[in-house]
Structures are given as C-alpha cells and as structure tokens.
Amino acid sequence: MATNLTGTVALITGASSGIGAATARRLAERGASVALVARRKARLEELAAEIEKAGGTALVVEADITDRTQAEAAVRQTVERFGRLDILVNNAGLMLLGPVVGADVEEWERMLAINVQGLLYTTRAALPHLLEAAEDGPRRVADIVNISSIAGRVAWNGYGVYNLTKFGVNGFTESLRQEVTQRHVRVSVLEPGGVDTELGSHNDHKPEVREAIGTFYEQTEVLVPDDIADGVAYIVTRPRRASIAELWVMPTDQA
Template sequence: MDQVNAVAGKVVLITGASSGLGESSARLLASRGAKLVLVARREDRLQQLVAEIIAAGGQAVYQVVDVTKAAEVEAAVALAVARFGRLDVMINNAGLMAIAPMSARRVAEWDQMIDINIKGVLYGIAAALPVFEQQNSGHFINISSVAGVKVFSPGGTVYSGTKFAVRAISEGLRHEVGGAIRTTTILPGAVASELKQGSTHSASAEFVQAFYQQNEIPADSVARAVVYAIEQPDNVDINEIVLRPTVQEF
C-alpha cells in the first residue's frame, strides 16, 4: 500500500489544532498531502500554523472555534465542505486535564472538562455525521487517554471519567454507524503538550509536571498513530490505539 497516496487528498478537520497533538498531527498530515481545516480558540497560533503549512506546499485553512459551542463546530464542518467539497476525517482532539482531588471540590473545573472533553466530542460527531452519512464515507478519530483505561491517581477521577466517556461514546458510535463510517479511539499516555498545564491545584500541578518530566514522549508519537489509522484501506477500521512511553508504568 502506498501510504502517501492513502492520505493525500483527504479532507481532515482537527479540533484543538493550535498546539500539542493537534498541531503535530496537522503538520504530519499536511506533509502527506491531506487538506486541513484547523480549529482552536487561539487565532494567532492557527494563523502561524496555516501559514507554515502553505509555505511548505500544503493546503490548510483555519477557523476560530470553541468546541463547547455546537454552532461553532458546525460552522467549521461547513467550512470544510465549502472549501474542499467534502470531509473525510473528523479528529476530536481538544481537551482539558485539570487534576485535583475530589475533596478540593473544583466544580467549575469539572464542568469545563465535561464541556470540552465529552460535549466537545459529541458536538464534533453531531456536526460531521450528517456529512459522512450523505457521502457514505467518513472517519471519526476521537482522542481519549490511558486515563480512559485506568483511573489516573491521585487527583484524576473526573478527568478519567471524561476519557472513559469518550471511549464509550466511540464504541457506541462504531456499533451504530460502522460499515461505511470508521471510528478510531486513540488513548495516549504522557505526551508532550499543553495538557499538563491544565491543573490549578498546586500540589496536583507539581505532581503532574514531575510525572510528565519523567515519562513524556513527543507529540508526533500520536500524530503517527493518527496517520496509521487514516491510511488503512476503507474496509479496515482501527478501533483503538493505546500508546504509552515505554517507561510509563501507569
């Protein structure tokens, strides 16, 4: 199989594309010839990324999107169809990891994680699914975490709850729409990104920073997994990819 041609020409929308896993995936997919729609909240980062991709000969557009607002996610999907005529892959990547013990009662942070990590994924599915159904083809790639396999402790109870939810939603979606529409869940361990900066609870933030310093691998590790899932033949559905640093025990 020609891996470059398997990705070339595919229209891919990535949420949370301004840094980390989303940015690395955008750069690698662009180098393989994908047409990209990149969305996030930080316009300056999106502008720079798109400019660099275009300067390197790639194709990309961006739109400022808050994934907690369904109408904004729908508008991004509409942009993909208007600009490129279709949408082949929806990567629901935007996420927040606010680690803190339950006793700290960071209820506002619980709400944020639910809104971004769960509802943001659902809004991405709701926006892209009608397009995929009309095309009779499409591919959802939802970014969960190894914290969606085993509860991250200490302090990761709610975060893990959101990532378990992403895994469950992805599997249920596969059962409902599988056939012409593929569904992949990617569950990374400690990967270099801004995710580790999401904790405002001081003791938890110190723990997370130390954990990542000891374990993290580059974000392009996940980007390669994304490409691997996309480049498979249409009759192959890579359902889950769990990847960890070799030194990470959790």
C-alpha cells in the same frame, strides 16, 4: 512523500498546539486538506502558513467547540471551503486534576464542556458529511478519530472527573463504531499515555498537582506530539477493509 490522503479533507479540533498541530501537519503531508479548529486564531494562522509553505492546504477556523453553534459552524465552513469532509479528529481537551472533596465545580463543567460536549457537537455535525464521503468519495471510507487517554482505561486518585470524561469518550466511541462502521465510517479511539504537551500546564495554579506532574515528566521519557500524530495517520490510512477500533500508545517507561 506519501500522498495517500490526496483529495481528502480532515478537520482537527484543538489544532493550535500539541497533538492537534502535529496531526494537522502529518495529515497535510499525506495529501489531505486540513481545517484547523481552535480558539487561538494567531496560532492557527502560523500553523496554516507553515503547512502551506510546505505545499499543503489549510483552512483556519477560529471556534469554541463548547458552543454548539460554533462547532456546527466549523464543520459547515470546512465543507463550504473544500466541498467535503472525510476525516474528523476530535482532539481538543482539558485536564484539571485534584480531589473530588472540595473541588471547584466550575472546573468540572469546563472539562465536561470541552472533553465531552464539544466532541459530541463536532461529531454530530460532521457525521452526515462523513457518511456521504464514505458512500461517494474517492476512498469510499471516512474516519472519526477520538483522542482519549490512558485515563480512559485506568482511574487514579485525583483524576476523578477527567477519568469520567475519558471513560465516557471511550464508551461513546465504541457505541458509535458499532452504529456506523458497516456504512464505512470507521470510528477509532486513540489513548495516549504521557505526552509532552500543554495539558499538564492546565494545572499550574495547583502547586501540589503541578509538582506531581513535574516529577512524572522528570522520571519518564514521555511521548512527543508527533508520536500521536503517527498513530492518527496510521488509523486513517488503512485500507477500506481494515478498521482500527482502538490504539493505545504509551511511553516505554510508563508502560
């Protein structure tokens, strides 16, 4: 088993399922201690037990990152437990689709809170520790990986505010990359196409949207969370001299 992240610490948001859980497993397999951040504590505890049974090290951090205080506390708990932070994976996200005309504004606010504000809060809190790890750590490099979407590249009817959040994540990632990469904090965006996760179920209360999503999944051999976890692991295990600014991972049927 490869252990090229031995001695490092990774914090993964949205770690209770899907891409976040798969990424936590993959980074732990590579030797990283992992902080599992999400709201569903029971799921985090199950994942932590699985990782530790396999020989890894995991910390459960129950937190709602849309609350700045909780996001900051999650980073602080991680550093207090492990003494450092080398990798931040901003994975937590919400997808609520539908037309702009007559939309539920509360849904917009929830998406903005999770997809944008939560990412900003965790990133801001993590940056001092990542900069320190890049300067003094064993790898002399640190990583931020922001999980965006194909919806950060292409806009579709009915995806309006979700598109807004993911285009925003892409723009923020590129700006921050230019700010800190020469200090050896690498900042990457990973944009998946269709993945078999809970994301589509966020729209179960909207029959038309859910039907469209269901049709897509029936007609497409979609990705699985491990496919995206592989991408994250690839990004954060590059040599110090190599920075992956953008990784776009698509189902072959969708591309």
